[in-house]
Amino acid sequence: MATLKDTFRNIFKIHELRQRILYTIALLIIVRIGSHITLPGIDTVLLNEATKNSSSNTLFGFYDLFVGGAFKNAAIFALGIMPYISSSIVLQIAGAVVPYLQKLQKEGEDGRKKINQLTRYGTVLIAGFQSWGTTSILLHMNNNGMPVVPEAVRGFAWILSTVIILTSGTMFLMWMGEQITDKGIGNGISLIIFIGIIDRFPFAILDEYQLIASGSRNIVIEVVIISLMVLIIAGVIFVTQGTRRIPVQYAKRVVGRKVYGGVTQYIPLRVNTAGVMPIIFAQSIVFIPTTLLSFFPNNEFLSNINRYISYGSFFYTLAEALLIIFFTYFYTAIAFNPQEVSDNMKKQGGFIPGIRPGKQTADFIDNILTKITLPGSVFLAIIAILPVFVRYLGVSSSFASFFGGTSLLIVVGVALDTLQQIESHLLMRHYDGFMKSGKLKGRRG
Incomplete structure (x- = not known):
């Protein structure tokens, strides 16, 4: 049986699997870069001071967890992929009571495509409302009386451009998630949330080291x-x-x-x-x-x-x-x-x-x-x-x-799902997988 070291070596021996993994990593790097690019017109120094002592035990702090700190950074990806998740949940719940959606669910691949299209429309709508709410929060945010959004840039033009940028950021993330699912490895939408949560782990380890x-x-x-x-x-x-x-x-x-x-x-x-x-x-x-x-x-x-x-x-x-x-x-x-x-x-x-x-x-x-x-x-x-x-x-x-909590369950679930897909590629080409006996069971296993 191959050791774990041999298994990782085998992963990069398979050309298709190697290309999929590198493609996925490249898009996830873009996600993290976009989470640190601040919206135009924001005073970043005042923003950092205003959010330094903000509590994570609020709905906004909970939301910021899923977008990897982009919401607190007032980044172009501040809304993250959550509008898409919200739209999916709404349609899934509505599918239990709305006859039209129930009919689409039974139509196989054609029905799934129509539901995906409705999910995208819902994503644009939800992202538009949430981006408008985000601009309102930014306009009222200040540090010792000094506004985060300077008076010189306030106005309808700034609000409109911010709404467009935030909504476009969400749609771009949704597109990258779909590209990862099709051409990369793992579930793209889940991996975008996963990488945002994992991004906080090194800082958490650093806090523990400083205590020691x-x-x-x-x-x-x-x-x-x-x-x-x-x-x-x-x-x-x-x-x-x-x-x-x-x-x-x-x-x-x-x-x-x-x-x-x-x-x-x-x-x-x-x-x-x-x-x-x-x-x-x-x-x-x-x-x-x-x-x-x-x-x-x-x-x-x-x-x-x-x-x-x-x-x-x-x-x-x-x-x-x-x-x-x-x-x-x-x-x-x-x-x-x-x-x-x-x-x-x-x-x-x-x-x-x-x-x-x-x-x-x-x-x-x-x-x-x-x-x-x-x-x-x-x-x-x-x-x-x-x-x-x-x-x-x-x-x-x-x-x-x-x-525990949401962070741990998402990290474990997405990691198992991704490893299961890698395992499938290895076994399909007659390589040993991660487990010496049995198979790794992912969420879809």
Whole structure:
């Protein structure tokens, strides 16, 4: 069996795989460069001073996580790829209730192309509204009374040009994401978010090093913290790849001179079908009071609410955990339709041994899905609130975010997906993959 060193060497022996990886890296470098190019007319010195002490525990700070700091930098890619993600989520949820979208979902490749086109239109619309909101935030941002946007450049022309630049930046990111998916390696949209999160990791490590260098942290304690992080990542990988396989038997049928069917396949029901979406929904909701307070700092009602549900408080932790469990079931019900799976099995002559086709099969799948979603939702809730408890160990806030929450789940999920695609290229050309036994199971494995 090949060692890990040999495996990486084999990756660059395959011309197509090497070209795909280099192409992906080149586009991701462009993404990071664009995240540091400030919008025209912005005073960068005042901007840095104004955002230096801004809290990450607001809706804007949470948004900035997905765009790799571009929002705080007021960069041309400040909106990131999030308008596209929002448009996709809206259409996915609408697909459960809108007949026209349900029809498109059943039309195969043609229907998928139409849905992608609608997603792009939605992206332009959402990006336009968000870019207009961003200009409003920048116009009101100041440092000790000195505006970030100088009076000389304020006006309709600056607002219009900023909206166009931000919207175009999002569309350019969407195009690069699609190019990575088609000509590179991995899911382009996911990798753009992934690289934005990973970009903060070296700075988080530097914060921990400075704690050790200053004598504030014992090296033994740091080793224990790193070991804990490794165990948490291993647990996330284990649950992310966890599936409950339901056997499906297909009856034999003769077509011409060939016999089809007569084999047993499996329906893999994931323990975490909803992925990272429940945490995104839940944190977006619990951050709303803190975000509103940043706009109205003198409002006594908002101050009282924020006092009870501030980041790290008992009510904040409890509310986030309960919302995650709720949204896990909610999003799973949207993402996976047992009735549709049952109908497709029936059309193809498949059945679950001991279960009658039709409604009983749908009820059986739904029952199993409900049971395995409970531990999956509880696990998501634990992972989401882990950074809160890790901070009590003296870990810096930037490093604590990698112990759980949205950051860790996205990084692990995207890394597994990308490695699975690389593994497929290696095995297809008779090279050993990353694993000495079995296969690496990605999110689509």
